[in-house]
Amino acid sequence: MLTIKNLHASIEGNPILKGINLEVKAGEVHAIMGPNGSGKSTLASVLAGREEYEITEGEVLFKNKDLLDLAPEDRAREGVFLAFQYPVEIPGVSTTNFLRTAVNQVREYRGQEPLDAVKFLSVMKEKMKLVEIDQKLLSRSLNEGFSGGEKKRNEIFQMAMLEPTLSILDETDSGLDIDALRIVSNGVNKLKSAETATIVVTHYQRLLEYIVPDFVHVLYNGRIVKSGTKELALELEEKGYDWIKEEANAASV
Amino acid sequence: MASATQIDHLELLLGQDSSSSFPEMASSAREQALAAGLPAVKEEEYKFTAIQRKIEKSISDFGRAKVLELTPEQVAAALPEGFDGDYIVFNNGIPELNLSSFGQEGYTATLLSGSRPEKLGKVAKNEKDVFTAINTASFIDGLHIEVAKNQQIEKPIHFLFFNQSNSGQVINSRILIEVEANAEISFLENTVSVNDESYFLNQVTEVIAAPNSKSSYSRLQNESNQAITVNNFETDIHRDAVFTSNVISLGGDMVRNNLTLNLLDSGCEGNMYGLYLLNGKTHVDNHTNVDHTKPHAESNELYKGILADSSRGVFNGKIFVRQDAQKTNAFQQNNNILLSEDATINTKPQLEIWADDVKCSHGCTTGQLDEEALFYLQARGLGKDQAKGLMLYAFAGEVLEHIPDEAFRNHADALVKERLGTKI
Ligand SMILES: Nc1ncnc2c1ncn2[C@@H]1O[C@H](COP(=O)(O)OP(=O)(O)OP(=O)(O)O)[C@@H](O)[C@H]1O
Numbered sequence: 001m002l003t004i005k006n007l008h009a010s011i012e013g014n015p016i017l018k019g020i021n022l023e024v025k026a027g028e029v030h031a032i033m034g035p036n037g038s039g040k041s042t043l044a045s046v047l048a049g050r051e052e053y054e055i056t057e058g059e060v061l062f063k064n065k066d067l068l069d070l071a072p073e074d075r076a077r078e079g080v081f082l083a084f085q086y087p088v089e090i091p092g093v094s095t096t097n098f099l100r101t102a103v104n105q106v107r108e109y110r111g112q113e114p115l116d117a118v119k120f121l122s123v124m125k126e127k128m129k130l131v132e133i134d135q136k137l138l139s140r141s142l143n144e145g146f147s148g149g150e151k152k153r154n155e156i157f158q159m160a161m162l163e164p165t166l167s168i169l170d171e172t173d174s175g176l177d178i179d180a181l182r183i184v185s186n187g188v189n190k191l192k193s194a195e196t197a198t199i200v201v202t203h204y205q206r207l208l209e210y211i212v213p214d215f216v217h218v219l220y221n222g223r224i225v226k227s228g229t230k231e232l233a234l235e236l237e238e239k240g241y242d243w244i245k246e247e248a249n250a251a252s253v
Numbered sequence: 254m255a256s257a258t259q260i261d262h263l264e265l266l267l268g269q270d271s272s273s274s275f276p277e278m279a280s281s282a283r284e285q286a287l288a289a290g291l292p293a294v295k296e297e298e299y300k301f302t303a304i305q306r307k308i309e310k311s312i313s314d315f316g317r318a319k320v321l322e323l324t325p326e327q328v329a330a331a332l333p334e335g336f337d338g339d340y341i342v343f344n345n346g347i348p349e350l351n352l353s354s355f356g357q358e359g360y361t362a363t364l365l366s367g368s369r370p371e372k373l374g375k376v377a378k379n380e381k382d383v384f385t386a387i388n389t390a391s392f393i394d395g396l397h398i399e400v401a402k403n404q405q406i407e408k409p410i411h412f413l414f415f416n417q418s419n420s421g422q423v424i425n426s427r428i429l430i431e432v433e434a435n436a437e438i439s440f441l442e443n444t445v446s447v448n449d450e451s452y453f454l455n456q457v458t459e460v461i462a463a464p465n466s467k468s469s470y471s472r473l474q475n476e477s478n479q480a481i482t483v484n485n486f487e488t489d490i491h492r493d494a495v496f497t498s499n500v501i502s503l504g505g506d507m508v509r510n511n512l513t514l515n516l517l518d519s520g521c522e523g524n525m526y527g528l529y530l531l532n533g534k535t536h537v538d539n540h541t542n543v544d545h546t547k548p549h550a551e552s553n554e555l556y557k558g559i560l561a562d563s564s565r566g567v568f569n570g571k572i573f574v575r576q577d578a579q580k581t582n583a584f585q586q587n588n589n590i591l592l593s594e595d596a597t598i599n600t601k602p603q604l605e606i607w608a609d610d611v612k613c614s615h616g617c618t619t620g621q622l623d624e625e626a627l628f629y630l631q632a633r634g635l636g637k638d639q640a641k642g643l644m645l646y647a648f649a650g651e652v653l654e655h656i657p658d659e660a661f662r663n664h665a666d667a668l669v670k671e672r673l674g675t676k677i
């Protein structure tokens with residue numbers, strides 16, 4: 001589904017991603033871990049199409065299409081969804097306000113019938129249950145004054161509404177208490193299928209007990225320096241990143 | 254002091270014919286105007302708005318625009334969809350009561366020449382702004398509204414200005430509104446350019462809001478990009494009265510709005526909301542002034558601007574709190590979004606506070622569209638233009654929501670949406 005080959009990206013002339021290679025197949029869950037500042041969010045943003053980043057080398061294929069060639073909205077319409085690490089506040093715009101148009105633009109792109117107001121509302125109700133989110137929250141200014149947990153739940157709610165094939169969750173677990181974590185992970189798991197794939201970026205093994213990964217990758221200094229199975233996450237939890245950094249630094253000398 | 258060329262244009266503006274219904278008032282206003290002269294660019298009050306140069310360049314005839322052919326169909330077409338209320342037509346500045354419609358009781362609408370109100374010129378004073386003096390010297394006839402005591406006028410009164418000139422002529426319009434004690438009413442105003450010829454519209458509107466009355470005046474300025482407008486609007490607000498002004502500016506060549514609210518007694522409230530959505534070379538200057546004279550009065554002000562192309566906006570918000578006006582609450586906010594590198598905004602809060610126990614806050618911001626937010630919406634599948642339009646509309650909506658009449662608000666709303674290119 002997703003093939004990343006030797007991806008290099010920089011911002012304002014500073015190289016951040018320095019040769020990422022990753023293959024994600026339908027039905028798989030990949031976890032990306034790594035120390036702060038290693039480039040995890042950068043990778044997620046580059047995949048979603050943030051324009052500040054300059055791609056200096058490499059390619060990304062999504063369902064055999066050149067992903068880097070598409071505008072951010074077209075990537076979303078193709079089925080890429082990014083749950084933001086820091087969801088943006090937008091004064092005066094509520095979730096319900098933009099989501100119907102967004103959903104219908106996505107549906108139109110996919111050749112599906114638009115949802116009328118009634119149908120939209122009933123789909124919304126159903127997905128709201130999934131992440132136990134309140135309608136009142138959805139009609140407030142987006143993320144303005146939302147608690148950390150509310151922001152993350154709203155991200156997963158939108159994901160549910162947009163029915164992506166590839167979901168990238170950037171630290172969706174950070175700042176969640178255990179109940180919220182369970183709700184959010186449950187939501188993600190219910191949306192999983194043999195046709196979809198998930199990339200979870202996280203610092204905590206805890207999440208991976210709920211969303212069980214097929215592969216775990218460690219991103220360090222703009223490269224994936226180690227890949228393994230879910231046991232790798234346990235090892236990282238126990239030992240930290242120093243041994244990985246040492247290995248990586250030794251290898252690059 | 255006024256130079257020779259200034260006086261030439263001023264004399265042209267003032268004209269020679271003496272068709273005023275108030276010849277004595279007109280001739281003394283003429284003297285005042287000549288003594289004051291047109292504002293030079295150096296003049297602080299008109300520093301960013303070279304109105305004199307604009308008039309020199311665009312006005313060629315300087316004759317008074319004559320009454321034009323106007324059909325009931327044209328009038329009907331200018332009303333907002335679903336409008337329910339009374340309306341009064343201004344034909345090149347002069348009220349045309351036979352094309353107007355009056356369905357409600359509790360107020361009177363008469364020509365100034367008929368009622369000859371004693372309060373005329375007592376609120377907007379000639380010495381304050383030369384354009385008021387020019388107006389007083391030149392207007393042929395105007396409108397006088399009196400809302401009787403205790404009357405709640407349920408539906409709005411809509412003023413429709415039809416402006417048309419042949420070769421850059423001058424239109425002076427004059428309105429005096431007296432809202433008596435405990436009365437309630439809302440006024441709407443739309444300025445329509447009948448064609449694309451240039452003209453100079455010089456409006457003066459005076460409002461007296463008697464104790465405990467509640468009134469509002471909402472204006473839509475959507476003139477052709479050849480139109481020059483100066484609007485002097487002043488309201489005296491008496492004890493416990495509430496007055497709200499909404500000004501939505503969408504077009505014109507150069508527009509200057511002088512809006513003054515005089516809070517004359519305790520317990521009164523003055524609100525000023527404004528939105529300017531500019532493109533092309535449109536220049537809109539909002540000078541507002543709220544004068545707190547007595548304790549326990551409140552003023553709220555929110556002006557927002559979205560400026561595209563090489564448009565220019567000016568906001569100058571003066572809050573004057575006199576020594577007597579303890580316990581004043583005064584809020585002012587001006588926010589701007591610049592959509593192009595060639596667009597400019599000059600914004601200046603001007604606070605003069607002589608009382609010590611007041612709550613007064615002001616703030617202004619100027620920025621671009623939030624790129625992070627734009628990316629967020631795009632990442633949800635919204636096209637870039639849609640996302641932009643949605644964000645800008647949300648920004649503008651905070652002003653539009655203060656317009657009390659639904660049909661008028663929807664009309665303004667539709668124009669704003671069209672301009673912002675959003676379908677949401
Ligand atoms: N706009 C920017 N300008 C300059 N440097 C940036 C910018 N955005 C990110 N960086 C840098 O790129 C590097 C990678 O940042 P990124 O946010 O991708 O890290 P991360 O792995 O997601 O970290 P965390 O675990 O803290 O979320 C950091 O050193 C960061 O400072």
Ligand SMILES: [Mg+2]
Nearest residue numbers: 040041042085
């Ligand atoms: Mg990050």
